[in-house]
Amino acid sequence: MSPILDISDLSVVYRTTGGDVRAVEKVNLTLSPGEVVGLCGESGSGKSTLAYGATRLLRPPALVTSGNVRYSGRRLTHGGHPVDLLAMSHRELHEMRWREVAIVFQSAMNALNPVLRVQDQLLDAVTAHLRLPRHEAREKAASLLDLVGISRNRLRSYPHELSGGMRQRVMIAMALAADPEVVIMDEPTTALDVVVQRDILAQIVELKERLDFAILFITHDLSLLLELADRIAVMYAGRLLETGTAHDIMREPAHPYTRGLLNSFPSLRGARRELAGIPGSPPDLRDPGPGCPFIPRCKHAIDACSDVDMSLAPWGAPVIGDPASVTHLTACPIVTPQVSQEGVLS
């Protein structure tokens, strides 16, 4: 299936007086219709910059220095050709946002206006992007709350009268106001406890099945993605290190960084083992060294690592048949399955 959102070769920098901070460097990522792609990485790895840069939501000093972001939704037919979000004007972007690509922002506490009722905020989104008459817009707002399982009499509540989980649901409802085809979720459950987190994730999956949208799910919680996502992309220091299905990532992680992440939380089954973190801290993005950015923290780093060009290549068994069917890609050519099996890696 052809991707609905195709980010290719995207680089985003922040222009500062101390030089360009290369927050996202030549990233390729695709999102197919109805798919959940998880974007995972530690704080400052460029996950949010990637998503907001692709949708042109970053403020100066951010600057997109290279790449394409092709969007090909069902409704947006430019002669059957995908449109490039990076070539769009302000007005075209306004048309596209919310109706085609919607965003659930991080921390609902800050994203909802504390002095407006929930209803008014939902109406804002509905009237701005759907241009419905007043009474229909009201009905739409109410049905949006139904959608996320909040009772309609909450319409006249203020955000502080709702619990954290409810606020996050309101944010999700608001993003779905214009029936978008792609929803970007930026850590939508980070501030919630695990029980509420689970409820909301179940609801997201259910809504996705019903309304059929694709999700780009940004989080630093890899364990959560293993359960939720169809495909997972692991990001570090502005680069994608590995992409693969959730199964690929969980069963046979290819990149040493992914292995480190997986070793840093306990599994439910199997023998007890010592949890290991990843020592060290990420590099300065103003002046990343040549090759792999993970070298300083990598147990398996060798001299050849600084010549790695960080493009994603298939990992695992040699490709038989259609190369496009390969899902498990890694930027680390050093650690191959053979090396891995020889016991170099734990």
Next chain:
Amino acid sequence: MTAVAGVWRNLPLKAKVGAVLFGVFVLAAIIGPQVAPYDPSYANPDPSLLMAHPSAQHLLGTTQTGQDVLSQLLVGIRLTIELALLVGVIAGILSVAVGVTSAFLGGVWDEFLSLVSNVFLVIPALPLLILLLGYLSGKGQLPTIIVLSVLGWPWGARVIRAQTLTIRNRDFVAAARESGEKSWRIITLDIIPNEISLIAANFVNTVLYAIGASVALAFVGLTDLNSWSLGTILYWAESQQALSLGAWWWFVPPGLAVALIGTSLVLLNTGIDELGSPRLRASRGAAKIAGHRIWATDPTPVLAQLTAGRNRVGAFVHSFSRESLLDETPAGGELR
């Protein structure tokens, strides 16, 4: 020293201009009386020096009675600045004390102190000033300072009370209180440092008010007319028909000095405001990226578009430039 330089570099341009301008006047206030060429009150009996134009001997000319205007100005700035700063300090301390205590203590104290500041706010200031100073004039600067301070604090007190109310309910203040800190320690270590820019802006504002009010009062004659301040120079110029006689060198310099001091204080005030809340600075104005102005509400700029985005005239002009020889596509085409 480097720390000071760092702070200076990060100041908004407005604050820098204001600080330099105000610094010039403070310098004049400090060394003015020493460098004044003549005694400002000395009336030169030479008839050719009555209301003389500016000359090498008298750079700003002379008055009707042969006094040197430059000397009067240099001496007068000191008195005006001195008075204004004193009023600023006294009224500033009063407004911080009243504002912070009323918000921090709350309850009956808050009601009472708010009532007092509201009463002072509604007192019609100018008639009261004229009445009081009419009784007290001839007793030097002290009555003016006291009256202006007493009438100048309530605005600041209200603003600081409001800010303290929001800070008082933050978690770090609650934490300090839970850990058993004494009230005065919470006020001086947790609350006041968080509103220092507000207090500074309020001080600057009060100084501005004091300069305006004191000059106006002196101009109508309600002060000690034997001393020299910017207001009294203007008073004498007005009462001796400088304007109708066309002696611009007599009233323009003190008027300009008042205007410049006021401007510098306004610039300082808005600059301090921006320093205290950097968001004011970030949300205002456009960033410059690759020679283009990008506003905060614009979509994220794309480098290829910025460099290709010359309009037709720009592309035409560009095609003649030497840089166009480096373009891969000629005449400002699609991409560089």
